[in-house]
Amino acid sequence: MGEDYKYLTGFGSHFATEDPRCPDTLPVGQNSPQKCPRGLYAEQLSGTAFTAPRLENSRSWLYRIRPSVVHMPFIRYHGAPHFHDNWSEQPPDPNQMRWSPFDIPPGGSVDFVDGLHTVCGAGDARGRHGVAVHMYLCNASMNNRAFYNSDGDFLIVPQQGSLDIVTEFGRIHVAPNEIVVIQQGMRFSVAVSGPTRGYILEVYDNHFRLPDLGPIGANGLANPRDFKTPVAWFEDREVETFRIISKFQGALFVATQKHSPFDVVAWHGNYAPYKYNLADFMVINSVSFDHCDPSIFTVLTCPSHKSGTAIADFVIFPPRWSVQEHTFRPPYYHRNCMSEFMGLIYGSYEAKEGAFRPGGASLHSMMTPHGPDKNCFEGASNAKLEPQRVADGTQSFMFESSLSMAVTKWGAETCQKLDAKYYECWQALEKHFKISN
């Protein structure tokens, strides 16, 4: 359970950690000694180009029982047929989309990897430019299997059921209302207990970072010290067949080996997975009037080369006080040059209390109009503007991308969750116009 897990704190820190069973394992004063302590192999995992600017440069040194290269050749893997990056399966569709909660398969034989389903995305893994949104819908633990993504990073948002994740860097427990980021190349294995569902934001271009705070100052929003990276943990386990599954150029491959890849006894560096509890987010908002843009709720951002424009932002709508005077407080009506994918962890979302439910989703594509439904508009236009708690007992979020995302065939048809009547929630909005004010 969660209590056994130990973490180091700080976003992007330069960590140094040894499994407590093996102190004094990290080489002192150098990375590649002629012989590593305890007969381990040294292996570097690079998260940026060797020559990336120092502030962005990320890599870690892993001291492991065997180097990762000890595996049989990769062959194609066909176990997760709905997990892909083919964005041309469906004709473009600019309509507002809303999905009912995605079904978790019955029984107990679908693990995290085989339960990956791509909903929408854009870009190209070969060009290292793109974004994808996936659901994981599973009910079984990965058994002698590990996964890594050669194409980009995963930001995982559990919605139902917690995940016990073994990584090369150590063990992470993550529950709904927490997120975990596992970057390109890191091997991990997910154990679940029962029906399990969540969302994944995958980015190809860059790693996630904390947003700049500008005039907010040095503190606020997601604070660096609340990000948690696991301490080193290893197992020295030989098995008949351990499968390493990789997503490479959008396709899945599997290689077998006869030992657990979770054999890193100690590691140091600043390229490591981390988790974050959304309850730790310090919310900033208007205390006078008007509705701030949702960027005030940005937890993490994956920047593009265009200044201030994200490949994808991870934005949350946390429980908070709403105090604005003479203001329409819910989200405004909106057309955006970005794509907005939203999900709900629990509770309801203030702009649409109806059929947007936990484990479901919505997509408002580029320039597609959206905003409060009729009930929300009428209610908020006439509400007494007292200080009020909003979003209590709820947690919704948005993946906002500067890329124009296409919906997969699974997202549009196979999942059978797309609500053809979503548009109706706006049709009853009345004309209130009077030429005399």
Ligand SMILES: O=C(O)Cc1cc(O)ccc1O
């Ligand atoms: O519900 C949405 O569409 C997300 C959203 C929230 C908000 O507070 C302002 C703009 C916006 O797009």
Ligand SMILES: [Fe+2]
């Ligand atoms: Fe919006």
